[in-house]
Amino acid sequence: MIKKKTEKVSSNKEDSISKKISVFLKSERTHFVIGILCVMFGVYLFIAFLSFFYTGNADQSKLENLPLSELSSIKNEIRNWTGAFGAYLSDLLINQWVGISAFFISFFIAKVGLKLMKVKNFSITKSLVYTCSLIILGSLICGFFFIDNYKDSYLFLGGYHGYYMTLLLQANIGWTGTLLFILTGVLIFLVAISAKTVPFLRKIFLLDIKRKKDIEVSESEDNKIYQTSLENKNLVNKPISISEVLNSDIEDEPDMVESEGCTDKTDHHEENFFEIVPKQEETLVKEDTIQEDRSGEPEFVIEENVQEEEEISNSEELGEYDPTLDLSRYKAPSFDLLNKYEGNDRQIDMDEQNANKNRIIETLENYGIRISSIKATVGPTITLYEIVPEPGVRISKIRNLEDDIALSLAALGIRIIAPIPGKGTIGIEVPNKDPQIVSMYSVIASKKFQECKFDLPVALGKTITNEIFMVDLAKMPHILVAGATGQGKSVGLNAIITSLLYKKHPAQLKFVLIDPKKVEFNIYANIERHFLAKLPDGDEAIITDVTKVVQTLNSITKEMDDRYDLLKKAHTRNIKEYNSKFIARRLNPNNGHRYMPYIVVIVDEFGDLIMTAGKEVELPIARIAQLARAVGIHMIIATQRPSTNIITGVIKANFPARIAFKVSSMIDSRTILDCPGANQLIGRGDLLFSQGSDLIRVQSAFVDTPEVEKICEYIGDQESYPTAYLLPEYVGENGESGLTDVNLKDRDPMFEEAARLIVANQQGSTSLIQRKFSIGYNRAGRIMDQLEAAGIVGPFEGSKARQVLVIDDIHLEQIFESLK
Numbered sequence: 142m143i144k145k146k147t148e149k150v151s152s153n154k155e156d157s158i159s160k161k162i163s164v165f166l167k168s169e170r171t172h173f174v175i176g177i178l179c180v181m182f183g184v185y186l187f188i189a190f191l192s193f194f195y196t197g198n199a200d201q202s203k204l205e206n207l208p209l210s211e212l213s214s215i216k217n218e219i220r221n222w223t224g225a226f227g228a229y230l231s232d233l234l235i236n237q238w239v240g241i242s243a244f245f246i247s248f249f250i251a252k253v254g255l256k257l258m259k260v261k262n263f264s265i266t267k268s269l270v271y272t273c274s275l276i277i278l279g280s281l282i283c284g285f286f287f288i289d290n291y292k293d294s295y296l297f298l299g300g301y302h303g304y305y306m307t308l309l310l311q312a313n314i315g316w317t318g319t320l321l322f323i324l325t326g327v328l329i330f331l332v333a334i335s336a337k338t339v340p341f342l343r344k345i346f347l348l349d350i351k352r353k354k355d356i357e358v359s360e361s362e363d364n365k366i367y368q369t370s371l372e373n374k375n376l377v378n379k380p381i382s383i384s385e386v387l388n389s390d391i392e393d394e395p396d397m398v399e400s401e402g403c404t405d406k407t408d409h410h411e412e413n414f415f416e417i418v419p420k421q422e423e424t425l426v427k428e429d430t431i432q433e434d435r436s437g438e439p440e441f442v443i444e445e446n447v448q449e450e451e452e453i454s455n456s457e458e459l460g461e462y463d464p465t466l467d468l469s470r471y472k473a474p475s476f477d478l479l480n481k482y483e484g485n486d487r488q489i490d491m492d493e494q495n496a497n498k499n500r501i502i503e504t505l506e507n508y509g510i511r512i513s514s515i516k517a518t519v520g521p522t523i524t525l526y527e528i529v530p531e532p533g534v535r536i537s538k539i540r541n542l543e544d545d546i547a548l549s550l551a552a553l554g555i556r557i558i559a560p561i562p563g564k565g566t567i568g569i570e571v572p573n574k575d576p577q578i579v580s581m582y583s584v585i586a587s588k589k590f591q592e593c594k595f596d597l598p599v600a601l602g603k604t605i606t607n608e609i610f611m612v613d614l615a616k617m618p619h620i621l622v623a624g625a626t627g628q629g630k631s632v633g634l635n636a637i638i639t640s641l642l643y644k645k646h647p648a649q650l651k652f653v654l655i656d657p658k659k660v661e662f663n664i665y666a667n668i669e670r671h672f673l674a675k676l677p678d679g680d681e682a683i684i685t686d687v688t689k690v691v692q693t694l695n696s697i698t699k700e701m702d703d704r705y706d707l708l709k710k711a712h713t714r715n716i717k718e719y720n721s722k723f724i725a726r727r728l729n730p731n732n733g734h735r736y737m738p739y740i741v742v743i744v745d746e747f748g749d750l751i752m753t754a755g756k757e758v759e760l761p762i763a764r765i766a767q768l769a770r771a772v773g774i775h776m777i778i779a780t781q782r783p784s785t786n787i788i789t790g791v792i793k794a795n796f797p798a799r800i801a802f803k804v805s806s807m808i809d810s811r812t813i814l815d816c817p818g819a820n821q822l823i824g825r826g827d828l829l830f831s832q833g834s835d836l837i838r839v840q841s842a843f844v845d846t847p848e849v850e851k852i853c854e855y856i857g858d859q860e861s862y863p864t865a866y867l868l869p870e871y872v873g874e875n876g877e878s879g880l881t882d883v884n885l886k887d888r889d890p891m892f893e894e895a896a897r898l899i900v901a902n903q904q905g906s907t908s909l910i911q912r913k914f915s916i917g918y919n920r921a922g923r924i925m926d927q928l929e930a931a932g933i934v935g936p937f938e939g940s941k942a943r944q945v946l947v948i949d950d951i952h953l954e955q956i957f958e959s960l961k
């Protein structure tokens with residue numbers, strides 16, 4: 142017994158030690174320190190190699206045949222600037238191994254260091270492959286061209302590797318063969334590292350003289366060939382297909398439930414017809430059969446403008462502009478980064494279904510309601526019982542029995558839909574005893590998601606009938622998310638972001654992540670240079686500071702205005718038309734035109750923002766929500782407090798699509814959905830989606846933080862843009878205060894009283910005005926803006942109270958006089 146205990150204690154200890162070690166190894170500071178070590182070692186190697194050119198001759202005889210362990214014995218005789226160890230490494234790597242290509246080793250080590258320090262972002266594997274290729278090729282080239290120097294020089298430029306490779310090749314394919322071999326190697330290497338090599342080589346090989354001449358002539362005659370970036374100048378002759386068609390070779394998974402024979406049409410009740418509709422498993426797509434669809438791009442648009450037609454003919458020569466070209470090797474995350482979650486193929490519990498059915502029928506009968514049929518549709522967490530009452534039964538009677546049915550089934554979260562829109566039945570939703578997790582994997586890998594052609598596909602989860610539920614954010618155009626704490630909001634937001642990350646290329650989509658809680662969106666820091674947008678002077682792309690939020694939102698409104706100007710110049714109505722014209726090279730980048738990625742703004746705790754910044758965030762959010770749809774800017778705002786002072790009329794009017802997780806009261810449900818229902822949900826990702834009058838119950842897909850981390854790491858490790866997408870700088874006419882539209886002639890009737898209160902308390906707080914005068918936050922915020930415009934209080938300072946600029950009543954009265 143004691144032995145067992147000791148074993149347990151020691152295994153616990155080991156566990157905690159290994160956990161500590163893994164935490165230590167994963168810590169950012171550890172990475173940074175290792176990064177510094179790598180950079181320093183790279184620099185050390187570089188200096189050692191450099192010194193080898195001057196001191197190698199003198200040091201060589203001392204190092205000859207000397208084992209590493211005896212290095213210290215000759216330390217005083219060594220002349221290399223980096224001591225005996227540096228001399229030893231230089232001799233080993235340069236002379237005995239790969240010659241002067243060894244310099245690439247020092248560069249690579251330093252580069253890895255910079256990556257660990259998060260100063261430089263690149264893919265280590267790719268860089269390793271390129272470095273190795275460069276070393277091998279470099280050593281071979283030096284060995285080949287300087288083979289004669291090996292006899293009388295202490296420095297072997299190609300190292301032994303270059304020397305012996307040259308001898309081997311020359312013995313087999315001769316001098317000319319070796320030269321051609323090297324040339325081939327160099328060309329293959331150049332093709333591999335840059336997409337520009339192919340057109341460049343084509344030009345050199347003179348395969349396309351005529352076309353080149355034509356282009357030069359047309360360039361000089363009429364400077365109308367629009368090239369989208371300097372880099373793309375070499376893209377002549379390279380029409381780029383921007384859409385990859387999904388492979389039709391998709392395997393359907395067998396319908397699990399049907400094969401298990403779970404359909405039960407037996408009727409245990411004399412008169413009622415009971416049918417169970419089995420869950421329909423979504424077809425999953427095998428990953429290797431899919432090529433990601435990066436297109437989302439619209440087709441060719443015909444314009445009447447004559448000049449434009451002329452431009453099209455030029456564009457044909459240049460090929461279409463490919464926005465993804467800068468990161469042409471970007472690969473969307475693979476499915477295996479997502480967890481599959483066991484137990485999702487469980488069979489339907491027939492006992493539970495029959496028991497529920499009988500209890501529903503009994504309860505209804507107790508109240509004198511007879512039904513003619515009952516059908517059950519089993520979903521992942523909820524079963525929908527659809528009943529058809531006998532003629533003459535009033536629907537309102539059934540509706541009022543919600544609590545009684547809940548009592549008889551001893552279940553929470555019963556919801557009655559009477560009648561189900563579009564069907565002549567009444568629905569009773571009953572939570573399953575054993576709810577299943579809808580894994581993000583099952584949603585992302587589904588055929589429906591993979592084949593979907595939405596511009597901004599958002600997979601929310603599965604409906605009650607087990608169908609994948611997807612929406613196009615581009616059509617929504619903005620979503621309001623609410624739910625009490627711990628009911629699945631954050632997971633839901635992660636599912637939305639994840640589905641977009643799986644479908645879009647970094648060139649096509651940028652996120653603005655606003656996270657006043659400071660903890661939710663940290664996991665996305667890794668993808669800053671791929672998918673995030675930020676202010677030009679913003680240190681962090683994930684915005685947590687309220688002042689920065691106001692600036693960012695204003696900056697987005699500026700981006701929106703800029704985009705509208707571009708749309709107008711291009712005679713287009715929306716981002717799709719604009720981008721398609723740009724891709725067809727019918728818009729000149731020299732006139733300011735650019736490819737526009739979609740921007741999705743996600744605010745995690747909108748309630749916090751409204752409470753601290755009030756109108757300053759509400760106004761730009763409302764403006765963006767009203768106008769930004771056409772220019773591809775979409776918003777998702779989430780809150781745990783769906784009260785009317787947070788979800789104001791303005792916000793509600795502009796966010797037609799709503800997602801409600803479980804909320805604590807019917808009032809909250811009405812605030813978010815305009816009807817009850819969200820208060821009856823069962824939590825853990827159970828949600829109601831509403832757009833217009835439709836209300837759909839969905840089990841949100843579950844994606845855990847480690848899964849999101851893996852996805853972000855996968856994306857973050859790939860080649861990236863140099864910075865995050867930079868939003869335009871916003872400077873309000875009154876500095877950052879954004880008070881341009883405050884009209885002091887039209888002051889609030891409480892203006893003077895509020896000013897006196899603020900000066901007496903020497904505290905510029907909106908909530909003080911709110912409390913003392915029992916007015917709403919919006920009005921108090923408006924008064925505060927007027928006080929600022931009158932010079933009574935200072936500008937907004939985030940969560941701190943504003944500074945009061947007037948010290949006494951005399952000064953205050955003077956201000957009132959001047960305003961009259």
Ligand SMILES: Nc1ncnc2c1ncn2[C@@H]1O[C@H](COP(=O)(O)OP(=O)(O)OP(=O)(O)O)[C@@H](O)[C@H]1O
Pocket residue numbers: 578579624625626627628629630631632633781825826827840841842843844
């Ligand atoms: N779709 C889901 N499927 C299964 N479980 C879920 C799902 N969504 C959430 N959960 C469970 O509920 C817990 C809380 O979810 P989440 O963190 O998203 O809540 P929240 O509403 O964001 O809370 P808060 O507002 O406090 O951040 C999760 O840790 C998870 O265990």
